[in-house]
Amino acid sequence: MKDQKNRHTGKEKADFSRRDFLKLSKNIAVGAGVAGILPSMIWLEDGVAAIPVSEGYLLVDTKKCQGCMSCMLACSLVHEGEENLSLARIQVVQNSFERFPVDLTISQCRQCTEPACMEACPTGALHIDTKHGNIRTINEEECIGCMECVKACPFMPGRAIYNDKKEKALKCDLCADTPYWDEPGGPGGKQACVEVCPVGAIKFTKDVPKQKGDEGYVVNLRGRSWRRLGYPRR
Numbered sequence: 001m002k003d004q005k006n007r008h009t010g011k012e013k014a015d016f017s018r019r020d021f022l023k024l025s026k027n028i029a030v031g032a033g034v035a036g037i038l039p040s041m042i043w044l045e046d047g048v049a050a051i052p053v054s055e056g057y058l059l060v061d062t063k064k065c066q067g068c069m070s071c072m073l074a075c076s077l078v079h080e081g082e083e084n085l086s087l088a089r090i091q092v093v094q095n096s097f098e099r100f101p102v103d104l105t106i107s108q109c110r111q112c113t114e115p116a117c118m119e120a121c122p123t124g125a126l127h128i129d130t131k132h133g134n135i136r137t138i139n140e141e142e143c144i145g146c147m148e149c150v151k152a153c154p155f156m157p158g159r160a161i162y163n164d165k166k167e168k169a170l171k172c173d174l175c176a177d178t179p180y181w182d183e184p185g186g187p188g189g190k191q192a193c194v195e196v197c198p199v200g201a202i203k204f205t206k207d208v209p210k211q212k213g214d215e216g217y218v219v220n221l222r223g224r225s226w227r228r229l230g231y232p233r234r
């Protein structure tokens with residue numbers, strides 16, 4: 001309760017740079033409030049509310065990716081204690097009817113500046129974690145398993161997934177909360193998928209990617225040696 005109260009004080013304004021916020025009009029903010037988004041917002045002057053952007057993002061290079069799925073297994077392992085592709089918060093999808101370079105896609109959570117999943121959550125379980133670099137994350141205890149966030153994600157495959165066993169939704173937290181991995185995560189720490197990828201096809205960045213389309217998130221991570229291996233440099 002105390003945390004929530006502090007989000008609305010003048011002190012809070014001084015703690016964050018204005019450039020770090022996406023500003024929303026009062027009408028949008030009030031509308032979103034019905035869905036439980038208000039506690040995650042920071043109020044500026046004159047009824048203007050802001051959603052703080054995440055301080056970290058995952059970028060991927062699908063041309064570099066070998067499809068080994070180590071990233072998916074590592075993600076599930078560090079969070080759930082089991083190697084289960086259905087519990088991975090990053091999805092690698094291979095289409096055997098297509099050929100390189102469009103035979104494979106990596107779908108990582110985009111930590112959207114305007115998170116539809118958070119706006120859809122009726123309980124506020126899906127919230128902005130200001131203690132961990134403003135990641136969009138799920139408080140498992142508050143999740144009622146309604147799957148509204150799963151349905152609201154505008155991307156395919158959806159970046160929020162459902163754990164049938166626990167009857168809770170899951171999404172990428174940039175490894176801020178990894179009960180089975182003793183490493184500090186989140187924007188200030190390490191991400192299991194980045195660490196485990198044998199070819200460096202996933203990268204962490206603090207810069208906000210371009211939000212429209214995929215080009216901000218699907219990038220070229222290839223160095224000079226990749227041309228010698230027969231991969232295109234561009």
Ligand code: SF4
Pocket residue numbers: 058074075076088089090108171172173174175191192193194
């Ligand atoms: S950053 Fe962590 S939570 Fe996110 S996809 Fe990678 S391993 Fe999973």
Ligand code: SF4
Pocket residue numbers: 064065066067068069070071072092106196197198199200201202
């Ligand atoms: S670990 Fe790296 S190479 Fe393997 S599937 Fe994931 S992104 Fe691709």
